[in-house]
Amino acid sequence: MLGAGTKRTEEGAAVSGDTEAAGSTGTAAPAPPAADGTAARTIEARDVNLFYGGFHAVEGVTMTVEPNKVTALIGSSGCGKTTFLRSLNRMHELTPGATVKGDVTLDGEDIYAAGVDPVAVRRLIGMVFQQPNPFPTMSIYDNVAAGLNLNVGRMRKADKDAIVERSLRGANLWEEVKDRLDKPGSGLSGGQQQRLCIARAIAVEPEVLLMDEPCSALDPVATLAVEDLIGELKSKYTIVIVTHNMQQASRASDRTAFFNLEESGKPGRLVEIGPTETIFTNPTQKATEDYVSGRFG
Amino acid sequence: MAAISQHPGGVKLAGGILPKWAPYGVYGGSFVLVGAVLAAAGSFTVALTLALSVLVACAGIYAWSRAVEGPRRAVDRTMTMLIVAAFALAMIPLASLIFEVVKRGVPGLSWEFFTEDSRGKIGGGGAAHAIVGTLVITGVAVVISVPIGLMAAIYMNEYGTGKLRRALTFFVDVMTGIPSIVAGLFAFALFELFFGPGIRLGVMGSVALTVLMIPIVIRSAEEVLKIVPNHLREAAYALGTPKWKTITKVVLPTAFAGLVTGVMIATARIIGETAPLLVTTGVVDSMNADPFNGRMQNLAVYAYNEYRSPGVMKQASYDRAWAAALVLIAIVMILNVAARLVYRRYKTEIR
Amino acid sequence: MASVDTTTNAGQLLAAASGGRRRRGDRVFSNVAVIAAVTILALLAGVAIFLVSEGMPALTANASELPGGETFIEYVAPLAFGTLVAATFAAIVAVPLAVAVALFITHIAPARLALALGFLVDLLAAIPSIIYGLWGIFVLGPAAVPVLKWLEENLGWIPFFEGPASATGRTMFVAGLVLALMILPIVSAIAREAFAQTPRKQMEGAQALGATRWEMIRMTVLPFGKSSVISGAMLGLGRALGETMAVTIILSASGVVTFNLISQANPSTIAANIALNFPESSGLRVNLLIATGLVLFLITLLTNFAARAIIARQQGGE
Numbered sequence: 001m002l003g004a005g006t007k008r009t010e011e012g013a014a015v016s017g018d019t020e021a022a023g024s025t026g027t028a029a030p031a032p033p034a035a036d037g038t039a040a041r042t043i044e045a046r047d048v049n050l051f052y053g054g055f056h057a058v059e060g061v062t063m064t065v066e067p068n069k070v071t072a073l074i075g076s077s078g079c080g081k082t083t084f085l086r087s088l089n090r091m092h093e094l095t096p097g098a099t100v101k102g103d104v105t106l107d108g109e110d111i112y113a114a115g116v117d118p119v120a121v122r123r124l125i126g127m128v129f130q131q132p133n134p135f136p137t138m139s140i141y142d143n144v145a146a147g148l149n150l151n152v153g154r155m156r157k158a159d160k161d162a163i164v165e166r167s168l169r170g171a172n173l174w175e176e177v178k179d180r181l182d183k184p185g186s187g188l189s190g191g192q193q194q195r196l197c198i199a200r201a202i203a204v205e206p207e208v209l210l211m212d213e214p215c216s217a218l219d220p221v222a223t224l225a226v227e228d229l230i231g232e233l234k235s236k237y238t239i240v241i242v243t244h245n246m247q248q249a250s251r252a253s254d255r256t257a258f259f260n261l262e263e264s265g266k267p268g269r270l271v272e273i274g275p276t277e278t279i280f281t282n283p284t285q286k287a288t289e290d291y292v293s294g295r296f297g
Numbered sequence: 298m299a300a301i302s303q304h305p306g307g308v309k310l311a312g313g314i315l316p317k318w319a320p321y322g323v324y325g326g327s328f329v330l331v332g333a334v335l336a337a338a339g340s341f342t343v344a345l346t347l348a349l350s351v352l353v354a355c356a357g358i359y360a361w362s363r364a365v366e367g368p369r370r371a372v373d374r375t376m377t378m379l380i381v382a383a384f385a386l387a388m389i390p391l392a393s394l395i396f397e398v399v400k401r402g403v404p405g406l407s408w409e410f411f412t413e414d415s416r417g418k419i420g421g422g423g424a425a426h427a428i429v430g431t432l433v434i435t436g437v438a439v440v441i442s443v444p445i446g447l448m449a450a451i452y453m454n455e456y457g458t459g460k461l462r463r464a465l466t467f468f469v470d471v472m473t474g475i476p477s478i479v480a481g482l483f484a485f486a487l488f489e490l491f492f493g494p495g496i497r498l499g500v501m502g503s504v505a506l507t508v509l510m511i512p513i514v515i516r517s518a519e520e521v522l523k524i525v526p527n528h529l530r531e532a533a534y535a536l537g538t539p540k541w542k543t544i545t546k547v548v549l550p551t552a553f554a555g556l557v558t559g560v561m562i563a564t565a566r567i568i569g570e571t572a573p574l575l576v577t578t579g580v581v582d583s584m585n586a587d588p589f590n591g592r593m594q595n596l597a598v599y600a601y602n603e604y605r606s607p608g609v610m611k612q613a614s615y616d617r618a619w620a621a622a623l624v625l626i627a628i629v630m631i632l633n634v635a636a637r638l639v640y641r642r643y644k645t646e647i648r
Numbered sequence: 649m650a651s652v653d654t655t656t657n658a659g660q661l662l663a664a665a666s667g668g669r670r671r672r673g674d675r676v677f678s679n680v681a682v683i684a685a686v687t688i689l690a691l692l693a694g695v696a697i698f699l700v701s702e703g704m705p706a707l708t709a710n711a712s713e714l715p716g717g718e719t720f721i722e723y724v725a726p727l728a729f730g731t732l733v734a735a736t737f738a739a740i741v742a743v744p745l746a747v748a749v750a751l752f753i754t755h756i757a758p759a760r761l762a763l764a765l766g767f768l769v770d771l772l773a774a775i776p777s778i779i780y781g782l783w784g785i786f787v788l789g790p791a792a793v794p795v796l797k798w799l800e801e802n803l804g805w806i807p808f809f810e811g812p813a814s815a816t817g818r819t820m821f822v823a824g825l826v827l828a829l830m831i832l833p834i835v836s837a838i839a840r841e842a843f844a845q846t847p848r849k850q851m852e853g854a855q856a857l858g859a860t861r862w863e864m865i866r867m868t869v870l871p872f873g874k875s876s877v878i879s880g881a882m883l884g885l886g887r888a889l890g891e892t893m894a895v896t897i898i899l900s901a902s903g904v905v906t907f908n909l910i911s912q913a914n915p916s917t918i919a920a921n922i923a924l925n926f927p928e929s930s931g932l933r934v935n936l937l938i939a940t941g942l943v944l945f946l947i948t949l950l951t952n953f954a955a956r957a958i959i960a961r962q963q964g965g966e
Contacts, residue, residue, distance in 0.1 A: 094855060096759055115314055119369070123858035133849040137871040146867065147857040150369070197853070204857065344791060373860035380756055383748030384765075387836075390788075390829050391772055397787050398779060448684030456678055465685055468692050474952040475695065475945065476890025478919045482941040486698040494930065508691060515688070541677035569776020572892035572919065576926045597778050597893075604782060604897065622779045629774055 041107040041207045041238060042067050043088060043125075048102035049267075050083050050092060057083050059267035061102075063257055065208070070230060070239045072249035072276065075259035076296065080268025081242045084259070085210050088240065089125040090118040106207070123151055126206035130213040132193035134185030134200070141181040143196055144168060147204035163203055170236075171199035172229050191222020198229065202237070209233065211241040215248065227252045246292060250280050258288045313365035320358060320378055327354035347389075351382045398623050405613075405620025414594075415582035424621050426584040427599035431625075434499050434578065434595055435568050437588050438506035443560055445507075446514030453515070454522040455544055472512040480508040481573025488577075497579035499588030502595070505573035510563050517559030521552045554643035561636035565629045571597035596625045695945075703939030706932060715933050724940050726905045730915030731944065734820060734895060735888035737909065738827035742888075743881045746832050747870075750839035755865060766840060773833035781897030784826040789817025789898065796821065796910045807907050814912045818900035821909040826894050831884035838880030842873035875958065882955030886948050892919035918944040 043065040050058040058080035065071050073081040086092040087100055090111060104111050111121045134143045144164045148155065164181070168174040173195040177188070185196055194214060201209060211230070215223040230239060230252050243249050249256055257273040272285045283289045290296055316322075327350040335341040335349075355375050363371035413423035449469075453462050484505035488496050525548050533543040549556070574595055580602055581592035600621035607614030711719040753765045793815060800811035846869045854864040901916035901924075908914075916924075922937045929937060 089856065091852065091856060094852075117314070117366070117370070119858050119860055121858075122856055127856035129849055129852065129856070131849050133847075133853040135850060135853065135867060135871075146854075150857060150859050150863055150867075200857070342791075342794065345794065369860055369863070373862040376862040377756060380748045380752050383745055384752040384757075387745060387749050387769065387772070387829075387832060391768065393787060394775060394779065394783050397783055401786070445684050445687055448681050449688050452678075452681035452685040456681055461682075461685060465688060468689055470956065471949065471952065472688070472692055474886050474890075474948050476892070476919060476941075476948055478890070478892045478922055479695070479699070479941050479945045479948075482702075482922070482938050483695045483698050486702040486938060487694070489702070490698070494934065508695065511688065511691070539674050541674050544677070565774060569778065571776070571778045572896075572923055575923055580927065597776060600778050600782070601893065601897070618782065622776075622782055625776055626779060629776065633774055 043208060043238065043240075044103075044105045045084075045088075046103040046105075048084065048087060048100070048104060050080070050087055051099045051101070052095065053097040056267040058087075059269050061270045063270055063273050065238060065240055066255065067238050068234055068236075069254040070234050070241060070252060071255045071257060072253035073240065073242045073257050073259060074244075074246060074249050075268070075271075075291065076261070077244070078264070078268070079259045079261040081259045082212055083268070084270075085212055085240060085242050086127075088208070089127055089210055090121045091127065093118070123147070123204055124206055125208045125210060126201035126204065127210045127212065128194070128197050128201055128214050131217055132190060132197050134188075134193050134196050136184065136186040138185060139182045140177050140185050140188075140196060143185040144199045144203050146200055151204055167199040167203040170202050170233070171195040172225065172232075173199055189222070191218050191225055194218060194222070194226060195229065198226075198233075202233070206237065208238045208240065211239065213242055213244060216244065223248070246280075250276055256280070258283075258285075258291060260287050260291070315362055315365055315374075319361070320354075320374065323357045323361065324350065324354040324378070327351075327357055351378075355379060355382075395626075398619065398626055401616070401619035402623030403620070405616030405618070406623070410617065410620055414584045416584075417582070422582070424596065424599055424617060424624070426582070427594045427596045427621060428624065429584060429586050430499065430578075430593040430595040430599075431568065431597070431628075433586055433588055434502045434574070434593060435506065435564060437500060437503035438510055438567065439560065439564055441503065442507045442510040442514050442563075446511045447518055447556070449511075450515045450518035450522060451544060454519055455540070455548070469512050469515050472508070473516070475508065477505075477509055477570050478572040478576065481505045481576040483508060484573065484577050497577065497592045498590070499578055499585070499593035501577035502574045502593070503588060505577050506567045506570060509570065509573070510567050513563040513566060514560060517563065518552075518556055521555030521559060522548065524555070525551045551645050554640050554645070557643070558636045558640040561632050561639065565632035565636070568632070569597055569625055569629055571601055574598050575601065596621045600625070699938060699942045699945060703935055703942045706935040706939040709932065709935075713932060714936060720936070720939060723936065724918070724943050726903055726915050727918045727921050727940060728943060728947065729905050730820075730901070731889055731917040731919070731947065733907070733915065734824050734827060734917055735885055735891075737820065737824035738831060738888040739881055739885045741825060741828035742832045742835055742884055743877070745828070746835035746880070746884075747839055747877060749832070749836045750843050751865060751869070753840055754843040755861070755869065766837070769836050770833050772829060777830065777891060777893040778897070780826050780830055780894040784822060784894055784898040785818060788826065789819075789822050792817045792819075792822050792825075799910055808909045810908045811910055812912075813910050814900070816900070816912075818898055818912070818914075819910050820899065820914045823895050823898045823914075824909070826898060827888045827891055830891060830894065831887050834887060835877070835880040835884040838883070839873060839877050842876035843869050846872045879955045879959045882951055882958065886951040886955065889948050889951060890919060890944065892923050896920040896923040 045061050045063050045065075048058065048061040049056065061084055073085060075081050083092060088104060092098050092100060100112060106121075106124065110116070111125075134140075135146060138146065141164055142149075144167050145160055148160060148163060165174060165178075168177065173192060176192060177196075185193065188196060194217075198209075198214075215226050218226065227248065230241065233239060234254075241249075241253065253276045255274065256276045256279040258271045258279060259268050260271045261268050272279065272283055272288045274283075279288060280292050283292065328346060331350040331353055332341060332346045335346055355378050358378055359371045359375045362374045366374075407423070410423040410425075411428065412425050414426035415422035415424075416426075449465070453465055457465070481502075484501045487504065488498065488501050529547055529551060530543055533547045534540075538546070575598055578595065578598065579592035580598060581594050585591055585593045600618045603614045603618035603621065706714065707720055709720070711717055711722075714720065714723065716723065749769055753762050753769070757765055793813070796811075796813035796817065796819065799809040799821075800813040803809045804811055850868040850872070851864055854867045859867060895917050896919070899914050899916065899920060900912055901920065902913045903916055904913045905915055906913065918940050922941055925933070926937050
């Protein structure tokens with residue numbers, strides 16, 4: 001693997017003609033909006049084990065997240081779905097004492113490799129949280145542009161405006177906020193705030209979007225809006241969504257992964273993964289069947 | 298080697314990373330470099346080298362990180378280094394203060410220091426009268442402040458109705474902001490009105506310290522009383538206990554450790570106050586343990602005086618000033634540590 | 649209250665419990681508590697009243713009667729100036745340092761050390777002011793002399809560093825630094841509280857966008873804590889305004905009004921002036937000093953009110 005302090009040389013053609021120092025993050029602007037914009041990638045997890053200090057939280061997860069599909073992670077509380085999700089964008093390790101064993105690759109590249117900058121990983125794999133968390137001191141415009149301001153130094157105002165508008169449209173929020181872009185992000189309703197967070201996440205053009213129970217804090221109308229949005233977004237992004245709500249999983253996802261705990265104190269495991277329809281109507285594992293038919297959880 | 302995928306915008310997942318020892322190495326190197334330059338210029342001091350090498354190290358780590366890791370990482374590393382340096386900068390005076398007080402105070406300590414007063418002893422004498430004075434003046438202040446402060450806190454927490462309570466909170470806030478010398482002037486003015494000018498009594502100092510101490514006691518007592526959960530009080534009421542008994546037999550015992558700690562910490566705060574005592578208790582060389590009769594010396598004013606008006610043997614006076622300071626700081630530290638120990642030992646766990 | 653049937657057990661218990669004794673106990677206790685509360689108010693009022701009454705003779709005297717032949721305003725203005733310069737300089741040095749220290753403890757240093765590190769910073773507040781004064785004049789002052797010289801040589805065109813640099817270090821610069829150390833713990837403690845309470849979801853939001861640690865701090869922690877830091881700074885400023893002994897000992901004061909921080913000639917502060925002159929004063933001079941104390945009291949009151957107004961406005965606005 002890479003030795004410390006060495007630089008990687010470029011292989012293959014540079015994208016969009018930008019030149020930047022190898023190994024730098026964020027000196028290049030996102031590619032101009034393409035018509036189909038398919039940059040989505042595959043995530044593969046191989047024997048992922050997650051720990052909080054000495055506590056083994058998740059064991060032996062091996063699964064493939066397919067590109068341009070919505071994969072739902074379901075299972076009862078505490079079985080490790082969110083922990084596993086957060087290991088996909090290297091947020092898990094931000095908890096003091098938390099460690100990761102195993103491989104997670106983004107289209108073949110190990111995101112946990114020695115030379116990899118977690119900051120770069122998080123730009124490529126975005127996250128939307130359970131509680132909408134727009135930055136309260138920033139306006140709506142600045143919220144959406146927050147990732148851009150971080151990752152791309154100078155941008156022409158016109159370019160930034162275009163990206164902000166594109167992201168807000170992509171999040172189905174443009175029409176509602178286009179006249180008040182300079183108002184604080186905290187002045188919106190819960191559902192609007194969550195769509196704002198989605199807009200913020202897609203503004204930097206990630207390849208994968210991770211969503212941790214994005215609708216659990218929202219009312220049914222807002223939930224439906226976000227679910228519709230997810231359906232539209234999958235054409236451009238790979239989406240992984242953790243949800244407690246089985247109906248939501250069966251409505252909104254293409255593939256479903258069922259996590260379970262054998263007993264409390266033991267690590268959570270992936271029990272079964274497959275096309276949503278199969279998981280819900282004809283699962284192969286008994287535990288899966290018990291869960292989806294409501295016998296527990 | 299894994300294939301490098303074409304991510305949008307040319308973002309590369311992996312790049313160079315500085316070795317783990319980078320920040321320490323850069324600082325160490327800067328220190329050596331700056332030290333050498335200063336030594337060559339003939340103006341080497343440890344302090345100056347430490348300070349300048351921080352600047353050099355920041356520039357160094359920025360440049361190195363930027364070349365290898367990119368500009369954003371470089372900014373992150375540089376800011377981290379500055380923040381660490383700031384903390385060190387704040388700790389250095391603390392270390393120096395304690396070191397100097399010990400170093401300069403120890404020569405002044407002696408049997409004589411603890412047992413003799415200064416009356417009639419030219420160029421010599423001790424601080425026994427000052428030590429006694431400090432204990433008496435502070436003791437009286439505690440005796441006055443604690444009951445009043447505690448009852449006021451009880452009032453605010455257990456009885457307070459809107460108006461009086463709000464006014465009280467506001468005024469306690471105001472009281473915390475009174476400069477210590479103003480408190481001294483107040484005590485002086487108060488006694489002067491009743492006893493004429495030129496009056497100097499130990500108890501005047503206590504009154505001044507009380508003005509400073511009461512708001513601290515009230516604040517900390519309030520905090521502690523608030524923590525006592527309501528369901529304890531309600532359990533007592535449900536048993537038919539009258540309110541005052543609930544307070545004295547349930548609330549206060551539960552909060553006891555916290556209250557004692559608060560008083561000890563407040564005492565530690567005011568025991569080192571010089572200014573109010575300077576203007577009230579006067580300066581005196583002889584032992585006096587009666588707060589109601591004549592001037593009284595105390596450690597803080599004693600230290601100030603030995604510095605300001607040293608006797609014939611200047612260094613001896615300075616030594617005594619530092620020794621008084623050392624005793625003072627020792628008392629303060631002991632009080633602080635004891636307060637925390639008392640809290641840990643006696644606190645009631647509330648589930 | 650209707651009389652209770654004391655022939656039954658329950659009746660007897662009720663009668664015993666609700667007798668005059670309980671009511672009396674409660675009344676006594678609550679009265680004592682109220683008295684204590686009122687005493688506080690009386691004390692505060694007393695401070696104001698006594699200061700005014702004892703200071704009044706000096707305020708109403710005309711210039712010829714006052715020692716030094718100046719009017720009260722002429723006497724107190726340079727002192728007020730010195731007080732403000734010293735305190736402002738201290739605040740300017742202390743606040744960024746306190747913010748950095750708070751960031752270090754809450755976000756950079758390992759979490760399990762936070763308590764111990766906070767304790768160390770708070771130790772600075774436990775040290776009596778006279779010790780700061782002695783340390784300032786015997787240790788920091790001499791150590792600062794080369795720095796003062798350097799400032800005069802390289803930055804002497806700025807009015808603050810005009811010089812000529814003092815040879816003993818007994819300057820406003822050094823006094824201000826010591827004051828800054830004394831107020832650092834207060835500002836830092838308030839900043840620490842605020843930074844530690846930055847909502848996790850905001851910090852994680854920034855991290856998920858791919859922010860570095862410093863960028864996350866800049867985007868979430870600092871804006872969140874801004875109003876607390878400002879109010880902490882003002883409280884620190886209030887403390888510095890009233891600080892006496894450190895300034896009294898360190899400063900070699902000659903009463904001039906100047907912005908020059910590094911020379912032998914410095915303005916005095918109100919508090920230091922009182923401390924220096926009070927013990928030997930009598931008669932009208934005493935009234936004069938008390939009147940200056942009144943002015944100091946007013947200045948600190950205004951500063952503290954401003955601090956609380958800022959807090960209130962921020963809390964109301966959110």
